[in-house]
Amino acid sequence: MASRVIRRSSIRRRLLLFLIPSFLLLAVGAAAVTYYVALRVATFAYDRSLLDPALDMAANVRMDADGPRLAMLQQAQEALLYDHEDTLVFQIRAPGGAVVAGDEDLNLPPNLAPGERSFFDSRYHGEPVRVAAVRSSSGLYVQVAETLHKRNRLIWEILAAGLLPALLIALATLALAWTGVARGIAPLAWIRTQLLGRTPHDLRPLDEHATPVEIAPAIEALNRLLAQLRESNEMQQRFLANAAHQLRTPLAGLQMHLELLLRRDLSPEVREEIAGMHVATVRAGHLANQLLALAKAEASMDDSGGLATVDLHGVADHAVQEWVQRAIARDIDLGFVLEHATVPGNAVLLGELLDNLLDNALRYTPPGGSVTVRCGSELGYPYLSVEDNGPGIPESAHGRVFERFYRIQGTPGDGAGLGLAIVKEVALRHRGVLRIESPNGNDQGRGTRIVIRFPAAAPEIT
Amino acid sequence: MRILVVEDDSLLAQGLTRVLARAGHAVDRAETGVQADRALRAASYDLVVLDIGLPDIDGFEVLRRLRLRHAAVNVLVLTARDAIEDRVHGLDLGADDYLTKPFSVTEFEARVRALLRRVSLPASAVSVGRLTVDVEAKRISINGTLIELTVREWALLELFMARPGRVLSKEQIAQQLADCDSQLTTNAVEVYVSRLRAKIEMAGVRIRTVRGFGYLWETTDG
Numbered sequence: 001m002a003s004r005v006i007r008r009s010s011i012r013r014r015l016l017l018f019l020i021p022s023f024l025l026l027a028v029g030a031a032a033v034t035y036y037v038a039l040r041v042a043t044f045a046y047d048r049s050l051l052d053p054a055l056d057m058a059a060n061v062r063m064d065a066d067g068p069r070l071a072m073l074q075q076a077q078e079a080l081l082y083d084h085e086d087t088l089v090f091q092i093r094a095p096g097g098a099v100v101a102g103d104e105d106l107n108l109p110p111n112l113a114p115g116e117r118s119f120f121d122s123r124y125h126g127e128p129v130r131v132a133a134v135r136s137s138s139g140l141y142v143q144v145a146e147t148l149h150k151r152n153r154l155i156w157e158i159l160a161a162g163l164l165p166a167l168l169i170a171l172a173t174l175a176l177a178w179t180g181v182a183r184g185i186a187p188l189a190w191i192r193t194q195l196l197g198r199t200p201h202d203l204r205p206l207d208e209h210a211t212p213v214e215i216a217p218a219i220e221a222l223n224r225l226l227a228q229l230r231e232s233n234e235m236q237q238r239f240l241a242n243a244a245h246q247l248r249t250p251l252a253g254l255q256m257h258l259e260l261l262l263r264r265d266l267s268p269e270v271r272e273e274i275a276g277m278h279v280a281t282v283r284a285g286h287l288a289n290q291l292l293a294l295a296k297a298e299a300s301m302d303d304s305g306g307l308a309t310v311d312l313h314g315v316a317d318h319a320v321q322e323w324v325q326r327a328i329a330r331d332i333d334l335g336f337v338l339e340h341a342t343v344p345g346n347a348v349l350l351g352e353l354l355d356n357l358l359d360n361a362l363r364y365t366p367p368g369g370s371v372t373v374r375c376g377s378e379l380g381y382p383y384l385s386v387e388d389n390g391p392g393i394p395e396s397a398h399g400r401v402f403e404r405f406y407r408i409q410g411t412p413g414d415g416a417g418l419g420l421a422i423v424k425e426v427a428l429r430h431r432g433v434l435r436i437e438s439p440n441g442n443d444q445g446r447g448t449r450i451v452i453r454f455p456a457a458a459p460e461i462t
Numbered sequence: 463m464r465i466l467v468v469e470d471d472s473l474l475a476q477g478l479t480r481v482l483a484r485a486g487h488a489v490d491r492a493e494t495g496v497q498a499d500r501a502l503r504a505a506s507y508d509l510v511v512l513d514i515g516l517p518d519i520d521g522f523e524v525l526r527r528l529r530l531r532h533a534a535v536n537v538l539v540l541t542a543r544d545a546i547e548d549r550v551h552g553l554d555l556g557a558d559d560y561l562t563k564p565f566s567v568t569e570f571e572a573r574v575r576a577l578l579r580r581v582s583l584p585a586s587a588v589s590v591g592r593l594t595v596d597v598e599a600k601r602i603s604i605n606g607t608l609i610e611l612t613v614r615e616w617a618l619l620e621l622f623m624a625r626p627g628r629v630l631s632k633e634q635i636a637q638q639l640a641d642c643d644s645q646l647t648t649n650a651v652e653v654y655v656s657r658l659r660a661k662i663e664m665a666g667v668r669i670r671t672v673r674g675f676g677y678l679w680e681t682t683d684g
Binding site for chain 1: 472473476477478480513515558561562563564565566567568570578627628629631654670673674675676680
């Protein structure tokens with residue numbers, strides 16, 4: 001078992017292998033979109049507030065004899081450019097490009113028409129900045145630059161606010177998928193118990209309506225297979241039944257003529273030979289009957305009359321007429337200890353069961369012995385038993401006597417070894433438990449008691 | 463007695479015919495259901511030996527048609543051992559007895575005798591072994607010696623004689639012997655049986671006890 005490790009596919013693993021990459025892809029897409037939106041929001045909001053100092057500065061530029069000059073107090077400038085998070089710098093250039101006031105390190109602004117304004121990204125002392133530029137009507141360029149700290153912070157806040165819940169939902173979904181698979185495949189467990197609880201002969205279809213629509217196709221296919229099995233089983237049983245049935249009429253004719261012949265005046269030698277033929281013919285007829293009974297027992301119950309409430313006492317009553325005569329013929333004391341006990345089942349098959357138990361008991365019990373049929377209830381369990389004080393079945397053969405065509409070595413008689421196989425088959429059909437015991441009150445362990453105990457309640461029988 | 467044998471297997475039919483003819487009966491044969499039906503319409507028989515599996519219409523149909531005509535003929539159905547349903551079906555339709563294939567000649571003869579005895583039971587005196595039963599006078603005698611029977615003992619005797627070779631359960635006997643004013647216990651049945659047994663023992667008629675079940679009327683006449 002250890003040498004060959006087959007990695008079996010798992011619905012869970014397949015589901016997760018599909019879900020995780022999908023979620024990752026979705027998360028990347030969502031992040032990109034959120035980032036883009038956040039960037040736009042931040043840019044739009046902060047650009048406006050960046051434009052105000054630029055416009056203020058432009059409005060406070062005076063033209064002097066030696067050129068333009070910012071007419072603004074140092075404190076006013078500082079107040080205008082104050083920000084608790086970012087650094088703001090400004091620059092005023094003459095139309096020719098010469099820096100008139102402010103920080104000289106800011107890059108040249110783009111070309112603007114007088115009165116036009118613009119926002120752009122740039123760098124200041126190696127740090128990325130956002131710049132608002134205006135060109136006054138007099139042609140002066142005023143630029144205010146701002147570092148990106150609060151913009152970046154806003155972007156991250158928006159991103160986090162958008163992506164964290166999504167991430168949590170994704171994780172929750174994965175967890176739910178993990179447990180959901182277990183819930184989803186619960187109907188499979190139902191099917192499993194349905195199939196495990198069956199006898200090998202129970203080939204009835206599974207109930208398609210009791211399963212979810214997703215599993216229904218699989219159930220349907222399974223049911224189709226069961227139907228085919230059933231059909232082929234039935235064909236086989238019909239064939240066996242037909243064959244056995246057809247055999248009996250010629251055997252009956254043969255037996256009759258042999259018996260008529262035996263009534264004639266025959267020489268001892270001829271008589272002995274014909275008697276041998278007669279024994280063989282009777283045996284063949286018995287075998288044909290047993291084969292037929294076995295085929296019947298194997299056929300599904302609903303074919304052979306269905307379920308009824310069968311009184312075991314009644315089954316025994318039916319057997320009395322036939323078996324008392326045979327017991328008398330073999331000088332065996334056949335007795336009965338019968339109480340009423342009902343089992344759900346098939347009277348024909350239960351009759352076969354008792355017939356075969358009796359046939360077996362009478363066959364192997366020596367003349368002068370006794371055979372007793374018992375039925376009734378023990379602790380609420382209906383039972384049927386046949387016991388004899390014959391040679392008994394050796395312990396070593398207990399496991400095998402119910403096999404078809406098994407005969408204990410060295411036993412006399414002309415049985416074919418089918419009787420107890422029929423008993424087993426019928427007991428199985430009725431969910432009965434078959435046991436070989438020592439007869440009651442027999443301390444020597446001599447004799448055989450075969451007992452079938454049936455289920456206490458009225459269970460479903462197949 | 464006139465008997466119709468309905469059997470499509472010629473070997474078996476031949477054997478049945480020979481057995482019946484040897485017992486002194488007039489035997490007709492039919493090989494199909496239609497032939498049987500025609501024969502039963504044309505003539506009156508005391509007994510029909512009827513196989514169920516026939517090539518055209520089956521034995522049940524023949525039986526059904528027969529009973530539809532209210533014919534009172536005795537019918538012995540030859541059927542399969544597997545089919546208690548067959549038996550029930552047959553008895554429902556009015557078969558009088560059934561025999562499962564294959565069967566022994568002795569068994570067949572016994573069943574036929576029992577069925578034909580039904581036809582002839584109203585005779586005034588019946589002989590069983592050394593026992594002579596005067597049905598009308600309700601008296602029995604053994605070798606000419608008259609033996610007195612009580613009402614219950616006589617009823618018991620009648621019960622046994624109506625079902626020779628059949629095992630009767632104690633409950634069955636109690637039911638049959640009970641009248642409107644009295645219930646019979648199985649213990650009482652045991653008492654009546656042992657009394658009757660003592661009275662007829664000498665005639666070679668034996669009432670065998672089937673342990674835990676009932677009794678079997680055994681006669682030496684086979």
